[in-house]
Amino acid sequence: MPLSFCIIDDEEEVCDVLRLYFESRGHRCHVAHDGETGIALVRQHQPAAVFLDVQMPRMNGYEVLNRLRADGATRAIPVMLMTALTKESGTGDTDWAKSAGADLFLAKPFELDDLLAAVEKLTGVRIT
Numbered sequence: 573m574p575l576s577f578c579i580i581d582d583e584e585e586v587c588d589v590l591r592l593y594f595e596s597r598g599h600r601c602h603v604a605h606d607g608e609t610g611i612a613l614v615r616q617h618q619p620a621a622v623f624l625d626v627q628m629p630r631m632n633g634y635e636v637l638n639r640l641r642a643d644g645a646t647r648a649i650p651v652m653l654m655t656a657l658t659k660e661s662g663t664g665d666t667d668w669a670k671s672a673g674a675d676l677f678l679a680k681p682f683e684l685d686d687l688l689a690a691v692e693k694l695t696g697v698r699i700t
Contacts, residue, residue, distance in 0.1 A: 573697065574598050574599050574600060575594075575599045575695060575697060576599065576600045576601075576602070576617055576618075576619040576620055577590075577594055577600070577601050577602070577620060577622070577623065577691075578601075578602045578603075578614050578619045578621075578622045578623070579591060579602070579604070579622075580606075580607065580610030580613075580614075580628075580633070580636060581603075581605070581623065581625035582605050582606065582625060582627075582628045582629060583625065584605065586625070587603045590623055590687075591603055599699075602617050602619065605628075606628060606630060607628060607630065607631030607633075607636040607639075608630075608631060610622075611646075614640060614646050614649060615643070615645055615646060618646075619649060620649075620695045620697070621649070621650045621651070621691060621694045622640070622652070623654055624636055624637060624651050624652065624653055624654065625654050626654070626655035633653055633655070637672060637673050637674060650675040650694040651673070651674050651675055651676075652675060652678055652690055652691075652694060653669045653672065653677050653678070654677075654678045654679075654680055655679070655680060656679065675694055676693065678690050
């Protein structure tokens with residue numbers, strides 16, 4: 573069963589890797605390079621999961637996440653925060669992401685196998 577994902581990240585390379593990875597497996601991806609556009613895409617497409625970068629200009633990932641969680645239409649959509657910001661902080665990353673309201677955390681750079689495992693955990697669907 574094809575899934576739909578929203579990728580919100582100002583780094584085009586990260587968006588391209590994620591998009592190509594999932595589209596090559598038959599899934600649909602909607603990409604935004606800023607928070608406002610990303611929120612609109614999530615509302616419009618109601619994806620199975622959102623991949624959200626923390627460090628973005630104008631509206632950072634925390635602000636995007638807060639707005640998604642405050643909106644009844646997007647509140648329950650799983651969100652995975654991605655950032656290199658806390659890469660060196662060790663075991664606190666998952667707790668940090670959850671306290672921010674995210675469902676999962678993935679440190680950049682990431683391995684595609686780790687991404688796949690995280691997406692399967694978020695969606696409850698095996699990705700092939």
